[in-house]
Amino acid sequence: xxxxxxxxxxxxxxxxxxxxxxxxxxxxDIFQGRLGANxxxxxxxxxxxxxxxxxxxxxGVSPLRRLTGWGVVVQFRRMLGLFAFSYGLVHFSIYVxxxxxxxxxxxxxxxxxxxxxxxxxxxxxxxxPLAITSTKGWVKRLGGRRWNRxxxxxxxxxxxxxxxxLWLVKADTRRPIVFGLVLVAxxxxxLWRPGKRGRRAEAVVxxxxxxxx
Amino acid sequence: xxIRKPDDIKSSDITPxxxxxxxxxxxxxxxxxxxxxxAGSAAPWAVRAATGRRDEDVxxxxxxxxxxxxxxxxxxxxxxGKEDPSRNAHTLRPRPWTVTVExxxxxxxxxxxxxxxxxxxxxDRVYRLRCVEAWSMVIPWRGFPLSKxxxxxxxxxxxxxxEFHTLYDVEQMPGQRGRVLPWPYVEGLRMDEAMHPLAxxxxxxxxxxxxxxxxxxxxxVVPWKYGFKSIKSIVRIRFRATQPQNTWAIVAPNEYGFYAxxxxxxxxxxxxxxxxxxxxxxxxxxxxxxxxxxxxxxxHLYAGMDLRRNF
Numbered sequence: 001x002x003x004x005x006x007x008x009x010x011x012x013x014x015x016x017x018x019x020x021x022x023x024x025x026x027x028x029d030i031f032q033g034r035l036g037a038n039x040x041x042x043x044x045x046x047x048x049x050x051x052x053x054x055x056x057x058x059x060g061v062s063p064l065r066r067l068t069g070w071g072v073v074v075q076f077r078r079m080l081g082l083f084a085f086s087y088g089l090v091h092f093s094i095y096v097x098x099x100x101x102x103x104x105x106x107x108x109x110x111x112x113x114x115x116x117x118x119x120x121x122x123x124x125x126x127x128x129p130l131a132i133t134s135t136k137g138w139v140k141r142l143g144g145r146r147w148n149r150x151x152x153x154x155x156x157x158x159x160x161x162x163x164x165x166l167w168l169v170k171a172d173t174r175r176p177i178v179f180g181l182v183l184v185a186x187x188x189x190x191l192w193r194p195g196k197r198g199r200r201a202e203a204v205v206x207x208x209x210x211x212x213x
Numbered sequence: 214x215x216i217r218k219p220d221d222i223k224s225s226d227i228t229p230x231x232x233x234x235x236x237x238x239x240x241x242x243x244x245x246x247x248x249x250x251x252a253g254s255a256a257p258w259a260v261r262a263a264t265g266r267r268d269e270d271v272x273x274x275x276x277x278x279x280x281x282x283x284x285x286x287x288x289x290x291x292x293x294g295k296e297d298p299s300r301n302a303h304t305l306r307p308r309p310w311t312v313t314v315e316x317x318x319x320x321x322x323x324x325x326x327x328x329x330x331x332x333x334x335x336x337d338r339v340y341r342l343r344c345v346e347a348w349s350m351v352i353p354w355r356g357f358p359l360s361k362x363x364x365x366x367x368x369x370x371x372x373x374x375x376e377f378h379t380l381y382d383v384e385q386m387p388g389q390r391g392r393v394l395p396w397p398y399v400e401g402l403r404m405d406e407a408m409h410p411l412a413x414x415x416x417x418x419x420x421x422x423x424x425x426x427x428x429x430x431x432x433x434v435v436p437w438k439y440g441f442k443s444i445k446s447i448v449r450i451r452f453r454a455t456q457p458q459n460t461w462a463i464v465a466p467n468e469y470g471f472y473a474x475x476x477x478x479x480x481x482x483x484x485x486x487x488x489x490x491x492x493x494x495x496x497x498x499x500x501x502x503x504x505x506x507x508x509x510x511x512x513h514l515y516a517g518m519d520l521r522r523n524f
Binding site for chain 2 (some may be wrong): 036037038039040041098099100101106109110114115116167168170171172174
């Protein structure tokens with residue numbers, strides 16, 4: 001089997017199924033009543049955690065490729081990014097439905113008045129254009145360089161997500177700090193790039209093409 | 214006590230028959246439940262359920278299940294996750310338990326808890342518990358008014374406040390290894406709040422001794438204040454002339470105050486306090502009541518106070 005066939009037939013379905021594991025576990029826990037006294041809070045926290053984890057994993061794809069030379073990993077990046085966005089959407093929808101029951105005024109008040117909601121909402125909204133332009137057509141339309149520029153927004157979104165978590169917790173900041181440190185480490189690998197500028201630009205274009213799958 | 218004339222009584226104050234019937238049903242359930250829960254051991258709860266709730270009890274609101282009351286706890290001494298305390302609190306040894314009583318009193322000293330409790334009648338109280346995190350429960354506590362114990366210590370006229378400390382012992386409370394909060398946990402009340410008949414020391418819930426994760430062997434329950442005021446596993450009671458610094462107000466003074474009275478009009482800076490989620494409910498639809506629904510009983514304590522400033 002050629003590599004591209006392997007990616008299509010085996011690699012992607014396996015990663016796709018793996019990405020569904022967290023949400024499947026949540027659903028299983030719902031049906032078995034294992035979410036405790038405050039199921040909505042539990043689901044909100046878990047989907048929030050997974051949104052950040054998927055964002056960080058997505059951001060880890062390029063560094064992993066550079067470190068290992070496995071070009072193939074880039075082909076899974078779009079899927080991982082879209083899963084990050086999906087978990088984020090579920091996280092936000094639960095808040096809209098169960099915390100506010102579609103009370104738009106209350107939601108707006110939250111977004112305007114409470115910094116952790118402001119930054120969380122903004123971070124999710126930043127992912128919307130990225131999800132929309134994740135298709136082949138959009139990469140062509142924008143051109144690799146511009147497309148890449150736009151998709152750098154994912155760093156802003158991830159940083160916002162970490163801040164959202166940090167501002168939300170009452171006293172125990174350990175988990176958001178771990179997420180933050182991972183993000184900083186991933187950013188650092190971006191800044192540290194051996195090789196010439198020209199090669200870097202080339203890599204950027206190659207990246208964009210590769211992520212088309 | 215004010216005795217109302219018949220024309221003072223609004224028709225809305227009269228319990229509708231459907232509510233009355235529901236109450237009977239509840240009591241019926243209570244008996245059944247009590248029989249299962251205590252299985253013949255602690256008869257008082259069954260008796261209590263049979264006699265129904267008293268005036269100071271929450272009426273017409275179903276109890277939060279024993280399982281939820283004992284597995285969803287904020288007790289950072291055993292971890293910051295809600296289920297951590299129920300998993301980790303087995304290391305706590307609630308007996309023997311020494312309580313240090315000190316400060317502006319005539320009878321300071323170190324007391325064994327069982328000596329302190331001798332001769333005190335344990336009562337059942339069904340109270341709402343409203344957490345500052347916008348969730349709430351209804352819990353059948355066992356305990357006795359603070360005032361009964363406090364009067365024994367004979368506070369001097371200088372005693373204007375009373376301060377409480379939780380046990381600080383990393384062997385028994387592994388969560389204290391981390392510096393999540395400054396230990397020990399400290400809370401306090403104004404003297405008139407402490408002497409209010411609704412403020413109790415709880416020694417049990419659901420007819421049995423307090424489980425460790427709920428603050429064994431004895432804790433405060435102040436139902437008109439946010440849950441964090443109701444300090445658990447108390448080892449020190451200090452009477453003071455000045456207002457104590459309570460832990461959460463030290464950690465985040467713009468978010469948590471000394472009074473921490475439940476108030477839907479005064480938002481926590483990071484979330485609204487207008488509504489609450491009555492566990493295990495899914496929607497945050499219950500309207501939060503001023504003083505958690507105990508305004509008639511405790512409102513006078515705060516007459517003339519700016520509740521927005523004294524949050």
